[in-house]
Amino acid sequence: MTRKSLLITVCLLLFLFLSRGITYADPTTDTTTDINIDLTGGNPGTTASGDQGSLLEWGMVQQTNETQVWGRLEDGTWGPTGQTGTITYNQSQPQPGGGYFRDVNGNLTQDPNQDAQQGILTEAGYVSNNTSQEWIDRINNASSRGAAIHAAALCGCWRSVFGDDGDGDGSPPIPTPTPTPTPIPPAGNWLKVSGGTVFSRGAINMSVAPPSGQFNSTSLVLSGGSISNFTSSANWLVPNYFSSDSIPDFDNFVKSLLSKSGVERYEGSRSLSSLGSLDNQKKAVIIEGDMVIDTNFTPANASTAFIVKNKINISPSVSQVNAILLSWGGIDTAVSSTRLTVNGMLLSYGHITLGRTSSDPNSPAETVNYEPRLLLDMIDILTIVNIKYKIVNRL
Amino acid sequence: MNKSIFNLQFSIFNQKEKGQALIVVILTLLVVSVVVLAAASRSITDVKLSQTSEESARAFSAAEAGVEEAAEKIRAGTIIIGADNNVTLPNNANTSYVVSKQGSSNLAFLSSTPLAGDTDDFQTYLANKDDFSGSYTGAICLLWGNSGTPSDSQTPAVSAVILYKNPSSVTRRQFVIDSAASARNNFTPANNDASCLKQVLALENNLTIDRTFAFAHKMDIPVVDGYSPVLLRIRLLFNKDTAHYVGIKPVSGALPSQGYKISSIGSSGQTARKVDVFQSYPSLPAVFDFALFNDSGTLSK
Numbered sequence: 001m002t003r004k005s006l007l008i009t010v011c012l013l014l015f016l017f018l019s020r021g022i023t024y025a026d027p028t029t030d031t032t033t034d035i036n037i038d039l040t041g042g043n044p045g046t047t048a049s050g051d052q053g054s055l056l057e058w059g060m061v062q063q064t065n066e067t068q069v070w071g072r073l074e075d076g077t078w079g080p081t082g083q084t085g086t087i088t089y090n091q092s093q094p095q096p097g098g099g100y101f102r103d104v105n106g107n108l109t110q111d112p113n114q115d116a117q118q119g120i121l122t123e124a125g126y127v128s129n130n131t132s133q134e135w136i137d138r139i140n141n142a143s144s145r146g147a148a149i150h151a152a153a154l155c156g157c158w159r160s161v162f163g164d165d166g167d168g169d170g171s172p173p174i175p176t177p178t179p180t181p182t183p184i185p186p187a188g189n190w191l192k193v194s195g196g197t198v199f200s201r202g203a204i205n206m207s208v209a210p211p212s213g214q215f216n217s218t219s220l221v222l223s224g225g226s227i228s229n230f231t232s233s234a235n236w237l238v239p240n241y242f243s244s245d246s247i248p249d250f251d252n253f254v255k256s257l258l259s260k261s262g263v264e265r266y267e268g269s270r271s272l273s274s275l276g277s278l279d280n281q282k283k284a285v286i287i288e289g290d291m292v293i294d295t296n297f298t299p300a301n302a303s304t305a306f307i308v309k310n311k312i313n314i315s316p317s318v319s320q321v322n323a324i325l326l327s328w329g330g331i332d333t334a335v336s337s338t339r340l341t342v343n344g345m346l347l348s349y350g351h352i353t354l355g356r357t358s359s360d361p362n363s364p365a366e367t368v369n370y371e372p373r374l375l376l377d378m379i380d381i382l383t384i385v386n387i388k389y390k391i392v393n394r395l
Numbered sequence: 396m397n398k399s400i401f402n403l404q405f406s407i408f409n410q411k412e413k414g415q416a417l418i419v420v421i422l423t424l425l426v427v428s429v430v431v432l433a434a435a436s437r438s439i440t441d442v443k444l445s446q447t448s449e450e451s452a453r454a455f456s457a458a459e460a461g462v463e464e465a466a467e468k469i470r471a472g473t474i475i476i477g478a479d480n481n482v483t484l485p486n487n488a489n490t491s492y493v494v495s496k497q498g499s500s501n502l503a504f505l506s507s508t509p510l511a512g513d514t515d516d517f518q519t520y521l522a523n524k525d526d527f528s529g530s531y532t533g534a535i536c537l538l539w540g541n542s543g544t545p546s547d548s549q550t551p552a553v554s555a556v557i558l559y560k561n562p563s564s565v566t567r568r569q570f571v572i573d574s575a576a577s578a579r580n581n582f583t584p585a586n587n588d589a590s591c592l593k594q595v596l597a598l599e600n601n602l603t604i605d606r607t608f609a610f611a612h613k614m615d616i617p618v619v620d621g622y623s624p625v626l627l628r629i630r631l632l633f634n635k636d637t638a639h640y641v642g643i644k645p646v647s648g649a650l651p652s653q654g655y656k657i658s659s660i661g662s663s664g665q666t667a668r669k670v671d672v673f674q675s676y677p678s679l680p681a682v683f684d685f686a687l688f689n690d691s692g693t694l695s696k
Contacts, residue, residue: 191696195567196686197554200694207696219569219686220554222632225693235581236571244512244635247690248680259471326682330691347688354696365696370686372558373565375679376527376626380472383677 188339188358189365190229193217196345196370199243204230211361219370247349250309250328254286257307262381269310272297278304282377290329297321303377311350314340324374333366341367344374450666453488457661458670461490465657466674469494474655492659497673499529499649503538503600509638510631518678519643521616522625523651527560530623534646535616536591537572539631540609540639546576551634553612553641556684559622566622571632574610579633588613590646599644601653601673606640613646630681652676 189208198204198217203225210216215233222241223230230237257263262283266275269289278285279300290310296318297304304322306312310329314321316336322343325331330350333340340356346368356365461482468474474494483489506517522530539553552573559566573582587593591611597603616624629641643650654675661668682688 189696193686197569197684198687198694199685200689201691202689202693203695205693205695220571223694234569238580238632241633242635243514245514245690261472324683345683345686345688347682347685349688349690351691352687352689352694354694368686370567371565372567375683376558376560376565378683379679380677382679382683383470 186357186359186365187211187361188363190361191216191354192364192367193219194367194369195219195372196368197222200224201243203227203239206230210364214362247328254288254307257284257286257382260381278302282381284378284381291327293318293321293325297323299323303374305374305378305382312348322371324378339363339365339367341369343369344371446664447666450664451668453486453663454661454666454668455670457484457488457490457663458492458659458668459661460484461492461659461661462657462670462672464490465492465494465655465659466672469655469674486663488661488663490659490661492657495656495658496652497654497656499651500601500653501645501649503536503595503642503644504650504653505538505595505600505602505606505642506640507602509541509640510629510634511638513631513634514681515630515638516678516681516684517629517641518675519627519629520625520651520653520676521557521627522560522623524676527623527625529651530618530625531645531648531650532617532624533615533648534590534613535627536588536644536646537612537614537629538591538593538595538608538610538642538644539629540574541637542593542607542609544574544609544637544639546574548575549633549635549637550575551631551639552579552582553610554630554632554684555614556628556630557616557624558626558628559619560625561622565625568619570614572612572614583612585610585612587611591644595642595644600642606642608640608642628678628684630684 185207187208190206190210192210192214193216195218197220199222201224204221204223204227206216206229209229210231215231217230217232217234219232219234220236220238221227221230221232222238222243224241224243225239227237227239254265258265262281263286264283265286265288267288269291270287271292271294273295275285277299279302281299282303284305284307286307288309291306291308291312293312293314295315298320299322305324305326308325308327308329310327312325312327312329312331314331314333316334317338318334318340319338320341320343324345324347325342326345326347328349330352331346331348332353333355335355335357337357337359339358346352354366358365461480464482465474465480476494476496479491479493481489481491504519510517522528537553537555540551544550550573552571552575555570555572557568557570559568571580571582572585573579574585578584588611591613593609593611594607595605597605600606616627618624627643629643631639631641654673657670657672657674659670659672661670687694
């Protein structure tokens, strides 16, 4: 056997070894789905405080017999997070030598040199069969990795993601140093709030301003810090505003409501779809846990307020919620290219995370339309303030 | 002879002495009786006063118990307006209360407590609460700020939100009136109109107390495009450390009812006490004035 045939045989065996167990699907088939990953087990090997919000990017790395969730933290370290969350990925398995990526416009593309464009990716393709460490190294070396908007959901193979350079060793091409591209946020990535006051304890910092002739707010805007790329048609912008607001105690708030008609209380966490119909009712729904809004909420002839002790998570597929949302633990609209409209109020004593994207500049990614009808309808239910004074007469 | 005379005199003198002793005894008894009777009388009076005081306190407590029960029924939505409610209490006390709706009034409607910071709300109905009919559509005077409030960075501005309603929908208008020397953030400067006197006399307001405000602003609240004003919600802005009173004064005409009047009579024994309480209609917490409220960190996208 000549050295050349030996080399060919070794390469063939190596290819077969690396290709084992792969089932290739049609790469053009867009079968986007969600996978849920348990991330609650702490944060080993990293210095992050532990919540999903501290990750700049994260993804799933599958090795031979294990699956781990890896994340890049704000301090730049990369490692298994042990945290929980949902990532969206595309199940289409690309052919070796090319990666499939969903960009911010929702387009699925194939490009072996996607590492240079990673900064504008919203999600990466599902690929398999490689060592995670190589992929991690590759991610570490990618010049624009810190700007990734969404997670990469990967089962291993950096080679398939970034492409085999064809030199016979199965390795990816050596990245050519390229200037760091400035991430260009989609033109529709702006927030529109109509008919009510906007308040933020901290700064208001938007990456995209609304198009000419449109405004973020039609009313008063109060910000505890600076205000950038956020406009008001009333021109009532108050930066560096100090508010004496203090967070009311949830239990006391709820206690004052419980004996009233029109109040429904649930212990523990609930999803919206588990609550049953709220049509034709004026109701305050108290949830003493987390709430997942997993379906559109457009009840007929109804006024609804969701009062939630912990966090409100809005699923990526939800596009409309007609209700008052009041949370003590934060509100997350989820990363999604589906635009979201809330006809009601979006109120949080925690942090509001706005994750929706839109490529159409005239269609904001998130819209909140203040609905004053809800205030009138809820005035006998959500009351906690009464003014009294008395006059004493002696008979 | 002389001895006889002497004996006779002595006898007479002796009999006189015996009479004097009787008088002394009688006088002594009289004085003692007076003292005893006075003491007894005082004691009886004290007991009566004590009883009256106790009954008075018990009657007052009974009246207050009636107020509390009425307030709870209002809160729970189970009160029957105009109905007599009689409740028998322990220790021979009982209470009788009636809840009515306070009538419309051309008096100024003032906050009974000052608004702290920027999160307390003062709510005024501009239409009947039950069906939002009979809107007040004239001019009003907004009154705010404690007398003597300086004009500086903490001078309170006023956010006034008016809800308007037509038969099928509700809309909202917001005004921000600034009392600072030069209006901040493109807000409307307070006009301190001459028809809006900052001093409101006791006879001119719901609290029947004299109160002087620092700032005043006259504004019209007409029907707009078929929408009638139904509710006015006021909140202070820029206000940090000092709580300020606010008030609304109708320029002409009367504001609709702003709440309930609870009249409760408590009685115990022969004593009765009456307590009248005004309880405003329900008001929502200030957070519901916001379309978007992010109370932690930066709002970013």
